[in-house]
Amino acid sequence: xxxxxxxxxxxxxxxxxxxxxxxxxxxxxxxxxxxxxxxxxxxxxxxxxxxxxxxxxxxxxxxxxxxxxxxxxxxxxxxxxxxxxxxxxxxxxxxxxxxxxxxxxxxxxxxxxxxxx
Amino acid sequence: xxxxxxxxxxxxxxxxxxxxxxxxxxxxxxxxxxxxxxxxxxxxxxxxxxxxxxxxxxxxxxxxxxxxxxxxxxxxxxxxxxxxxxxxxxxxx
Amino acid sequence: xxxxxxxxxxxxxxxxxxxxxxxxxxxxxxxxxxxxxxxxxxxxxxxxxxxxxxxxxxxxxxxxxxxxxxxxxxxxxxxxxxxxxxxxxxxxxxxxxxxxxxxxxxxxxxxxxxxxxxxxxxxxxxxxxxxxxxxxxxxxxxxxxxxxxxxxxxxxxxxxxxxxxxxxxxxxxxxxxxxxxxxxxxxxxxxxxxxxxxxxxxxxxxxxxxxxxxxxxxxxxxxxxxxxxxxxxxxxxxxxxx
Numbered sequence: 387x388x389x390x391x392x393x394x395x396x397x398x399x400x401x402x403x404x405x406x407x408x409x410x411x412x413x414x415x416x417x418x419x420x421x422x423x424x425x426x427x428x429x430x431x432x433x434x435x436x437x438x439x440x441x442x443x444x445x446x447x448x449x450x451x452x453x454x455x456x457x458x459x460x461x462x463x464x465x466x467x468x469x470x471x472x473x474x475x476x477x478x479x480x481x482x483x484x485x486x487x488x489x490x491x492x493x494x495x496x497x498x499x500x501x502x503x
Numbered sequence: 504x505x506x507x508x509x510x511x512x513x514x515x516x517x518x519x520x521x522x523x524x525x526x527x528x529x530x531x532x533x534x535x536x537x538x539x540x541x542x543x544x545x546x547x548x549x550x551x552x553x554x555x556x557x558x559x560x561x562x563x564x565x566x567x568x569x570x571x572x573x574x575x576x577x578x579x580x581x582x583x584x585x586x587x588x589x590x591x592x593x594x595x596x
Numbered sequence: 597x598x599x600x601x602x603x604x605x606x607x608x609x610x611x612x613x614x615x616x617x618x619x620x621x622x623x624x625x626x627x628x629x630x631x632x633x634x635x636x637x638x639x640x641x642x643x644x645x646x647x648x649x650x651x652x653x654x655x656x657x658x659x660x661x662x663x664x665x666x667x668x669x670x671x672x673x674x675x676x677x678x679x680x681x682x683x684x685x686x687x688x689x690x691x692x693x694x695x696x697x698x699x700x701x702x703x704x705x706x707x708x709x710x711x712x713x714x715x716x717x718x719x720x721x722x723x724x725x726x727x728x729x730x731x732x733x734x735x736x737x738x739x740x741x742x743x744x745x746x747x748x749x750x751x752x753x754x755x756x757x758x759x760x761x762x763x764x765x766x767x768x769x770x771x772x773x774x775x776x777x778x779x780x781x782x783x784x785x786x787x788x789x790x791x792x793x794x795x796x797x798x799x800x801x802x803x804x805x806x807x808x809x810x811x812x813x814x815x816x817x818x819x820x821x822x823x824x825x826x827x828x829x830x831x832x833x834x835x836x837x838x
Contacts (some may be wrong), residue, residue: 393513404524441647459647472672480574553729
């Protein structure tokens with residue numbers, strides 16, 4: 387459904403804007419997780435077919451004609467694993483933030499100049 | 504009907520995203536990022552993807568928020584122990 | 597100011613990039629050929645009612661193995677970066693900290709009541725992954741939430757790292773072992789037809805899918821529990837420091 391794709395792209399843009407303009411490292415990570423949600427919305431919306439039901443064979447879906455009654459299962463599977471990975475990556479980034487704060491007593495990204503040229 | 508629901512939720516989600524980027528308090532930013540995920544999981548139900556909806560509700564709005572809060576607590580404990588003047592600036596940016 | 601200008605340019609360029617994509621997304625009328633093949637052959641071939649599960653566990657099983665590996669590496673990274681022994685050497689040590697407060701009666705009793713139910717629910721979710729929505733990842737997360745409840749409600753709760761690492765490594769080992777068995781007994785790596793497919797739509801069906809998904813559930817559950825336990829700042833630890 388293209389409305390959902392629109393919402394997803396809007397979330398991606400807002401998250402990207404936040405990641406690029408904010409200075410606080412925790413807020414940059416929040417921007418990343420907003421981008422994450424936006425990408426998942428876009429991917430699921432691509433697999434949606436109007437008027438069809440979930441890809442589970444039960445009393446509502448005839449086994450022989452399943453291909454004409456269900457939505458695409460592949461984007462669902464991809465997004466499902468992507469969400470779990472997203473949590474792991476977020477936890478790793480937050481751990482880095484905690485470590486950086488412990489070293490430098492600052493969460494401001496401007497205080498970390500080692501990789502600037 | 505579902506167009507109306509998705510449109511309303513989408514508007515709330517984008518507003519929550521902007522709030523998460525620009526709010527002064529980082530705690531409310533974390534919570535509103537969780538709200539985005541929760542509303543996204545309802546949209547997944549409407550898009551006939553119940554597996555994704557379960558995952559997003561449990562992970563996106565549940566555990567991710569908890570992990571953020573645990574990290575924030577760790578930073579604040581460190582911060583309280585340092586006792587120097589820079590103590591306040593960690594919350595706002 | 598010039599920085600903000602570049603940021604605006606970047607975001608605008610990105611928007612320009614995705615705009616044609618947004619316009620071209622037309623609602624499909626038919627399933628893509630691969631998905632249609634999965635939908636037509638999947639139920640008879642693998643015996644799983646939930647097609648998302650059959651895609652995750654069998655058709656794209658190798659991807660899931662890689663994904664679980666990424667999760668493991670991220671967990672190891674979290675544990676490595678937040679080592680326990682460094683926690684004791686915080687700067688400004690010796691400042692009196694708040695004394696640990698026991699959880700209220702309501703929270704303690706409620707967590708004792710809810711913990712077994714949550715564990716049972718998690719196990720239910722990943723055992724029924726091939727029949728209903730849900731599966732190893734969701735069930736694992738529910739188990740991790742149950743452990744989180746214990747961590748929040750009990751001040752002096754310590755994770756038993758021996759049990760966690762044992763369950764985690766054994767489930768990872770058996771996951772790969774079942775995959776190799778599929779290579780020997782059936783058509784390929786992680787093929788679920790090493791066990792009889794059973795009657796379609798019952799709990800004991802779909803060959804090895806429930807077993808593989810249970811192993812994934814245990815692995816994800818222990819890994820996420822470990823992440824939460826590592827990131828949590830234990831009260832007793834603070835007490836020991838003082």
